Amino acid sequence: MNNDQTSAHASFSHGLWRNNPALIQLLGLCPLLAVSHYAVTAITLGLISLIVMVLANALISLLRPLMTDLIRLPLQIMVIASLVSMADLLLQALYFELHQRIGLFVALIVTNCAILGRAELMARRSNASAALMDGFSMGLGFFWVMCVMGMIREGLGRGTLFAEAGRLTGLPLADQGFRLLETPLQIMLFAPGAFFTLAFIIAGKNYLDQLNESKQADRVSQQTSR
Amino acid sequence: MKSALTLVAIGSLCALGLALLNDWTEPRVQRQAAEAKLRALARALPSTQEAVRPMPQGSENTTETFLSEKNGHPTGYLFSVQSPAGYNGMINAWLSVNLAGNIRRIYTFSHQETPGIGHIIEPHQPFVRQFEGINLLSDRLELRSKGGHIDAVTGATITSRAMVDALIRGRPTFLAANSHAKSVSQ
Numbered sequence: 259m260n261n262d263q264t265s266a267h268a269s270f271s272h273g274l275w276r277n278n279p280a281l282i283q284l285l286g287l288c289p290l291l292a293v294s295h296y297a298v299t300a301i302t303l304g305l306i307s308l309i310v311m312v313l314a315n316a317l318i319s320l321l322r323p324l325m326t327d328l329i330r331l332p333l334q335i336m337v338i339a340s341l342v343s344m345a346d347l348l349l350q351a352l353y354f355e356l357h358q359r360i361g362l363f364v365a366l367i368v369t370n371c372a373i374l375g376r377a378e379l380m381a382r383r384s385n386a387s388a389a390l391m392d393g394f395s396m397g398l399g400f401f402w403v404m405c406v407m408g409m410i411r412e413g414l415g416r417g418t419l420f421a422e423a424g425r426l427t428g429l430p431l432a433d434q435g436f437r438l439l440e441t442p443l444q445i446m447l448f449a450p451g452a453f454f455t456l457a458f459i460i461a462g463k464n465y466l467d468q469l470n471e472s473k474q475a476d477r478v479s480q481q482t483s484r
Numbered sequence: 485m486k487s488a489l490t491l492v493a494i495g496s497l498c499a500l501g502l503a504l505l506n507d508w509t510e511p512r513v514q515r516q517a518a519e520a521k522l523r524a525l526a527r528a529l530p531s532t533q534e535a536v537r538p539m540p541q542g543s544e545n546t547t548e549t550f551l552s553e554k555n556g557h558p559t560g561y562l563f564s565v566q567s568p569a570g571y572n573g574m575i576n577a578w579l580s581v582n583l584a585g586n587i588r589r590i591y592t593f594s595h596q597e598t599p600g601i602g603h604i605i606e607p608h609q610p611f612v613r614q615f616e617g618i619n620l621l622s623d624r625l626e627l628r629s630k631g632g633h634i635d636a637v638t639g640a641t642i643t644s645r646a647m648v649d650a651l652i653r654g655r656p657t658f659l660a661a662n663s664h665a666k667s668v669s670q
Contacts, residue, residue, distance in 0.1 A: 329487045333490075344501065
């Protein structure tokens with residue numbers, strides 16, 4: 259029981275941190291860099307990717323008995339593409355203006371290697387619940403990086419946070435969002451800003467990991483010296 | 485052979501699911517697209533509290549015409565005007581007039597005039613603001629050099645003339661909208 263819990267915990271932190279699809283595997287960078295200029299669009303795309311990842315992993319895992327080597331890849335892509343198209347249609351029907359902003363990138367989720375990668379590496383080899391869990395952990399890992407990128411870039415590049423969120427999602431939020439800066443750094447909204455932000459997040463993660471490692475090393479050396 | 489059949493079966497399932505979902509979403513998407521278009525059009529109006537709705541089209545005029553409203557009361561018409569007489573091709577603008585035909589706002593949405601000179605016809609420029617209040621039908625739409633009251637911009641005479649031309653070409657649209665509104669109210 260205890261062992262099971264730790265392994266579930268390990269596989270969960272796998273996607274969130276240790277093997278994060280965006281920060282370590284560096285997969286799915288196209289939407290990550292292109293849509294993260296506003297917090298609202300970044301969060302939406304991150305959320306759709308998360309949902310597609312969970313469902314794709316679960317479905318592909320369920321289709322395991324049918325999956326021979328010959329048709330493995332077309333089958334996986336077909337499942338992913340159908341799910342993405344469904345998400346695209348639903349977004350267009352429910353949040354039309356949001357779809358106008360990021361519609362192109364929703365369709366591009368099909369080509370997000372992070373999703374096919376999980377299907378290939380994990381889902382087709384494990385049972386449905388493990389695959390579901392894996393998709394959730396990886397999707398959440400991608401989602402939080404999207405959120406952080408979106409908030410940093412909008413905050414610095416536009417000086418606001420969650421601007422237009424109310425209008426685009428129909429939630430009761432102020433149209434101007436929160437005002438953070440009076441003189442924004444516009445470059446953060448453009449492609450270079452996306453790369454800067456991603457670089458800083460990766461650097462920050464590596465720094466935290468190193469700090470953690472050296473702490474553990476200290477603890478080990480203390481124990482051995484005793 | 486077996487794997488081919490599997491692929492076909494799952495492919496058909498996916499297609500069926502998508503077709504059903506598309507059936508459900510399509511009318512919603514179309515309705516929202518129409519609403520989004522009207523919201524975008526309302527930006528061409530002078531007041532932010534106004535809304536537009538499409539007017540039924542008469543047979544004699546094919547230009548799409550919209551009725552602008554404030555709190556449910558009609559404030560005028562909105563339609564596009566264009567002139568091929570620009571310095572470098574077509575000039576397209578949204579023209580909003582009140583019910584009597586007085587120009588309320590000209591909102592140019594596409595043109596290929598020389599950058600730096602042609603911007604005089606863009607929204608909020610003094611050149612286009614001077615038209616506001618002028619009656620589309622009864623006032624004389626002509627540049628001052630031809631004896632009218634419109635000030636052309638030096639160095640952009642052709643662009644200025646094209647804007648006037650676009651307005652003159654908008655007269656039939658206004659007449660059609662006006663006669664339609666009268667026939668409805670009678």
